[in-house]
Amino acid sequence: MKFGRNILSFRNFSFRNRVVVIFVGLALGVLSLLYTNKMAQRLKEKEQHDVVLWTHAMERANRDVMGNSLQDPLIQDIINNSNNIPFIITDENLKVHYSHLVPDEILDHPDKLRRQIDRFTDENPPVQIRYWWSSDHYHIIFYGQSALLKSLYYFPYIQLLVITAFILLGFVAFRSTKHDEQNRVWIGLAKETAHQLGTPTSSLLGWLEYLRTQPVDQSAVDEMGKDLAHLMKIVDRFSKIGSETPLTPANINEVVGESVMYFRKRIPRNVTLDYNGLAIAPVQANINAALFEWVVENLMKNSLDALQGHGAIDVRISSDDKYVMVDVRDTGKGIPKSNWKRIFEPGFTTKTRGWGLGLSLSRRIVEEYHGGKIAVVDSEIGKGTTIRVTLKRSFEQ
Template identity: 75%
Template sequence: MARRSLKYLLNRYTLSFRNRIVVIAVGMVICLLSLVYTNRMAHDLREKEQHDVEVWAHAMEQASRDAFGGSVNDPLIKGILSNRNNIPFIITDERLNVIQSHLVPREVLDHPDRLRRQIDRFTEENQPKTVNYWWGPEHRHIIFYGKSKLLKGLYLFPYVQLGVIFFFIFIGYIAFRSSKQDEQNRVWIGLAKETAHQLGTPTSSLLGWIEYLRSQPVDQEAVEEMNKDLTHLLKIVDRFSKIGSETVLQKATVNEVVGEAVMYFRKRIPRNVTLDYNGLAIAPIEANINPALFEWVVENLMKNALDALQGHGSIDVRLSMDDQNVMIDVKDTGKGIPKSNWKRIFEPGFTTKTRGWGLGLSLSRRIIEEYHNGKIAVVESEPGKGTMIRITLKRFFDA
């Protein structure tokens, strides 16, 4: 039942994830088309402005046939120029003496060096147009012109648009990541609650059977061991039920909490596996923890270490501390983890086992990082030699 519930929740999450990917992909395509279209508009506008200037030049040449030496002041030419008043230009003679200008500041025109730089900029933007007059090739005017404000805006717009797009992509990524994490949290919380619910009925029944066996002429030592396992199972049910609920932290001695998990685990490991623990031989270390959930994490790390040993090897659980933190290291001599998977093993659903859901280390990280404000990570591992995972928590100091 729990496995079917997990499958349903995961399928629902996967569908939601795919829908978001489709929306992002469609948005990116629309943005790309917009960029291409804007660039095309800018290209067309530039060609139009260049064509307009060519028309002006031809119009000035034509007007010179009817107005000897006075083409620039001819009303027709002025009309043509004024109708295209969004293009900055400077008209000079061959010696670069300014004859007429438009949209060029007076302080530029009055300063020879600045005027020259402005002419050079116009030349870089567009090829100057030469107006040849009918009375002789030595009489020519030159039109230096630049890009209109509209054209400059269109050229600049794609960069602004890209900036806006990347900004919204960044915001979308943050929102998506947060939404994705919320979805995952709902999946794992739902699974944990469902698991606790499913285990509730059989554990209650087992409690009744334990009481019955205590009244029967059977090996009571075996019954007591069964009771210890049932008590541990009840702890697990209680831990699952706490996932998603408000977690209460309290001052506790880390040595003792970890020691209880080690002592329970030590009686249930194969003979060819050794389990060492140094916590009971060092000074007490205190931290704010939820003992039930923290003990669960330690058990889960030892269980993973045991699976990695495949029946023989050693597990070493060690406590250490510095001025601010307490470190709990669980080290094994098992098959090891490739470095590419050091972070992936804490992702929901990731597992290298033929059986399992890949939830243990994911829930462990959630308990340590979100509930205890600590850290959990692989600090060393090598295929064929073993792995060490470290939990880091802030120490508790009396005020």
């Protein structure tokens, strides 16, 4: 119970850490967005103020020289060299008299010019330059936003994307690190289990040979020998976890058949186990026989648990030009469709006992070691489930 509480505490702690990291990242992004928007608003007000100052300067220049202030070198120098605000100056008939940072292709095309003026008007209200000698004639400044101001508007969104990317990368790195750490723990545990089982199995082999020389029921001794041989297979499987696993061509019918035959003698009397593999043409696939037998046994044990002591299990082999399929079907309680994928997740189980690792381990053996697939292909509540293992077929050279 204490061990379970420690695991739960560790999971909650890591979850809280992830929530805190995400919250801090979002808070920084929002603060950056607010601060940058405030800076952008101030810059916009400054640019509008600058344009008003230009207007006053041009109006004063017109009054002083009674001419066109746009031709005044000082006014041109102030406008051209002291800002990066794009603008167009027109008369009251929208005839262009002067422009800055607006391409000629827009100025020379009436429709494009009109659209550009509309865009400037949406960004900032136009400003009129009045002549002191006539109220009927005036210039209009249509101006937009500087490149710097536009950059400030987009900058916080870029920051949010960068912060989000860092959070995601950190989360992936964290998950990967924890996953690798858990893998090392499980691999070490598996190898230590295999090592610890080695001594008693060797001792049991000696006792078994002793029993063969004694006046006891030799059929019982033979069955004990089969169980011991199976136990040694389990030790071998555990020792292979985390190691390089060679795959060799094997007769799938025989490999699956051996597991079925061993399992058939150890199931309840009210459960039937059928197998078609010995009655059809043999098919081959590149497998590690010890690990693949483990998968088949896990599937049959899972089916037996679903039957609850009464029903049928049917193991069937089929193939096509590319693949060989092994189906394990039962008449048990079935699986809700929402759990078809979840049953292969580590720790997921609907049983009152067990760690929920059998199907997860089977998926790992099939997909990572053998490059195959394992999935629920059919299940109906109260009628049963079919799980299929698919491997790439091989042919004799």
